[in-house]
Amino acid sequence: MNFKLSLKSILFILSAIFPFALVANDNWAQVRIPVACIRDGKGHSTEMTSQAIMGTPLRVLETDGEWLLIETPEGYNGYMNISSVAVKSDSAMEHWRSASRLVSVSRPEVKIYVSPDERKPSDVISELVLTSIVEGRLINDSTVIVTLPDGRSGYADSKAFIKAEDWASRPFNMDRAMETAYWLSGTPYLWGACSTKSVDCSGLVRVVYFDRGILTLRDARxxxxxxxxxxxxNLSELKRGDL
Known part of the structure; x- marks a missing residue:
């Protein structure tokens, strides 16, 4: 696929994955909950237009009380409640980009536990949906330790993750993308939703392609x-995965 993105958008997307020099005095935040809502206004009653998942780096454009005007890596703007994010300085984002990071490649949610040994429901501190990017490393053959954007640390099954640089450099595999689309059958439809918990039509496309390392724009238009x-x-030329 050939993407028509501006140079600014391309650099912003790459900076979410690879160490990258930033322009000074930028303001940043990262999603600190499994799935955060993006709205078209400053209020919980305003329309939800999109979502962002744990670890997503957000550029903060304005701050007004408990609401932030943010820009997502694909250039989507909207308002997010400050309780959904961890506000980050330039230096904190530089550290995150240069740190060892892991991507959740498990289609079911990944539970993060307070201990490497305990796996009771009461030991869960959070969960990650598919393609969440967090700081972390392997500590043995079966376990990783991760640090969430708000500073909490926990443990999870290593089979649910791959290194961020390996995930980003994988060749595109349409069969795997279609498997994810089929796996999402029965997922609730929700206007503005964009995760494995619920999707709208363009959200489904975005989730499926991002699982294979391709960040599409957000809306169908x-x-x-x-x-x-x-x-x-040209319908006779259609191939699996064409939109």
């Missing part, structure tokens, strides 16, 4: 502008 256009008379 934006996604129509990426890749190679297929006209209605």
């Amino acid at each position: 934006q996604q129509i502008g990426i890749g190679k256009r297929i006209e209605p008379e």
Whole structure:
């Protein structure tokens, strides 16, 4: 697929994965809960237009009380409640980008436990949905230790993660992408939703492609502008994964 993204957007997306020099005086935040809502106004009663998952780096454009105007890695703007994020300085984001990071590649949610040995429900401190990126490392063949954006640390099964740089450099696999799409069958439809917990139509596309390392734009009206256009008379040329 050929993406029509600005240089600014491309650099912003890459900076979420690879160590990268930032312009000074930027303001940042990271999602600190499994799935955070993005709204079109400053209030819980305003329309939810999208979501961002644990670990997503957000550029903070404005702060007004408990509401932040943020920009996501794909350039999507909206308001997020400050309780959903950990506010970060430039130096903190530089540390995160250069740290050892892991990506959740488990389609079911991954539970993070307070201890490497205890696995009772009361020992769960959080969970990660598919493609959450967190600081972490392998401590033995079966366990990783992760640090969440708000500073809490916990333990999880190593089979649910791969290193961020390995995830980002994988060749695209349409069969695996289609498997994720089929796995999401029965997932609740929710306007503005964009995670394995619930999706809307363009959210489904975004979740499926991001699982394979491709960050699409958010809305259908934006996604129509990426890749190679297929006209209605070319239906015989359609392939699996075409939108």
